Amino acid sequence: MNRRGAGERLARALCAAFEPLGVEAECQSLSNGIWTTITFAGERHALRLIVAGERAGAAPDDFLAG
Secondary structure, eight states, X not given: OOHHHHHHHHHHHHHHXXXXXXXXXXXXXXXXXXXXXXXXXXXXXXXXXXEESTTTTTHHHHHHHO
């Protein structure tokens, strides 16, 4: 599996999830790495999203609230 591709797909999906909240999200940085514990083996993704728009202050809380 292409780790970089998975991280990029994750970033695109997260940015798209903000559209219904009336804001624009942009992935400013993205890093990927192998992550292994006793119960999980896969990837760990870290990214920084920038949210812009009139509702930029409330949209992240609304997103996390589901």
